[in-house]
Amino acid sequence: MTEPGRTPGGRVTITHPSRQRPRMRPASLTREIDEQTGLGEVYISSLIRSQLRLGLAVLAVSLGVLAALPLVFHLFPEIAAVRVLGVTLPWLILGLVVYPAILGAAWFYAHNAERVERDFVDLLDDR
DSSP: OOOTTBOTTSOBOOOOOOOSOOOOOOOOHHHHHHTTOHHHHHHHHHHHHHHHHHHHHHHHHHHHHHHHHHHHHHHOHHHHHOEETTEEHHHHIIIIIHHHHHHHHHHHHHHHHHHHHHHHHHHHHHO
16 A cells, blocks of 8 residues: 555655635625625616516516407407307406416516526625
């Protein structure tokens, strides 16, 4: 059995410490945010913009779909004539499709808002 640092042939491995100076760690982003420095404000404003963009996108799609329903019912009057179980189709759509769609949009927003926040926290942890 050989000793640490010795090779089987009797040679000794010699190493030297690195001559590079230790790198200075960049200031923690959480500290930058806590102290409300310029860099911290940039990161917080980026998070707020991402959340706002997501909220406005979900709102625009939701309102667009809801606003299009009366237009579809007006342009295609034969839809209003269709009866299912004695109730006209527009009322069924408004009562049975719109509310689950709104819940789906709310779930989509909450899920993606949490993802944006997780990405932000991961960004802070990586630096």
